[in-house]
Amino acid sequence: MTIHRRRRLVAAVLALVTAGALTTACSSDSSSEETSEAATGTVEFWGWVPGLEDLVAKWNGKNNGIKVNFHRMTGDDGEKVEAAVDAGAGPDLVQLSTHDLPDYVIAGRVKPITKYVQDIKDNNTASSWASVTFGDEVYGVPQGIGPAGLMYRTDLLAKYKIAVPKTWDEYLAAARAIHKADPKVYLANLSPTEIGQWMQEVQQAEGSWYGTKGDAWTVGVNDAASKKVAARWQTLLDEKLVTTQKMWTPEYWASVNAGKIATISYAAWFPSQVVENAGKTSGKWKIAPLPTNAGSNNSGDSGGAAVVALKGSKNVSIAAKFASWLNDSDETQETLISVGGLFPSTKNGLASPALMKPQPFFGNQVINEVFADAAARTPATWKEGPNYGTAQTAVTDEFSKVVTGNQTFLQALDKAQAATIDDLKSRGLSVAQ
Structure with missing residues (x-):
């Protein structure tokens, strides 16, 4: 060009x-x-x-x-x-x-x-x-959008007498309770390389990696919303309440199949992955809304x-x-x-009877009712930018250092913020500080 x-x-x-x-x-x-x-x-x-x-x-x-x-x-x-x-x-x-x-x-x-x-x-x-x-x-x-929900193992939560968390505060309490009851079971897996799980929570908190100010770009990789999510993730990590396997690996799916991971928070397209990779757990899952932040009813979206x-x-x-x-x-x-x-994302798809069918794998729940509700509650605050790939790589590279104990999530965000800004400037773009 x-x-x-x-x-x-x-x-x-x-x-x-x-x-x-x-x-x-x-x-x-x-x-x-x-x-x-x-x-x-x-x-x-x-x-x-x-x-x-x-x-x-x-x-x-x-x-x-x-x-x-x-x-x-x-x-x-x-x-x-x-x-x-x-x-x-x-x-x-x-x-x-x-x-x-x-x-x-x-x-x-x-x-x-x-x-x-x-x-x-x-x-x-x-x-x-x-x-x-x-x-x-x-x-x-x-080709589709990604409103978020919380997939959870009904048998595991029932076994340990834990209610489905409706807020992130309840989620943290549930993580502590389930791991205390059985040290081999975790409420969730925190994958350092799965950016969509991070982004859906940042969007839920009304954050955005990009914005504009006059003729310049603004960068918010370490904005207030991201710091709020980082504090939650840091607590889960510091208290050893989550596993940290990379998602999509055989090891990750082995943990899911073995009942070591009780919940998965992700987008509307992810349930089919559970069906495909954890078939033996059929009938043990349901889906609830993504837990909310205090004082907010927002949900999130990981992108389409x-x-x-x-x-x-x-x-x-x-x-x-x-x-x-x-x-x-x-x-x-x-x-x-x-x-x-x-x-x-298509109108004929949204009108399709196939969208609202009961799903046998999920105990005949009409799971897309949850995701449709999430789509209606997702704030329109996220803006796309020109070097998302660079920002994503910077974040996941730094997060990988966090899970090994070499830095905190806040330090990782600051480094990713600087890397994103440097890359934008190297492209000849104006960045407002």
């Missing part, structure tokens, strides 16, 4: 945060790049939502001339995608956190798909569509995702056609909800 074009894109992202809806135009090479695209071809798609293999097979079975090859993302595949794109390779489509999209736009890693997706705009919530829109261009198709077309795609039109069908078609909503565990 030229410096001039990069600055225009940066201005567009800044306008998104400031105004919520953009009027500043981003430059686009789409007219010259896509005029010769064919109506048929092959699309390489990387994603992580359960059930995508079945939906890709359904699409390929339609014999519409567009074949999709799917790769299930695991481990560090997200980093591999970024490196591949920067090297001029990578898949056509990838599932991406909307937190990362501003950074991808500024770095030129994604292509605009505006003219191919206008027919699905009205099927998406305004907030989810805004999360993929920069200037006059759309860079992805929304989108399917984006990467800059290496040779045929963006067919990639966008598949992405639109995958996320907005009536025939995909049930699978995305029931198998994928997505909480939909």
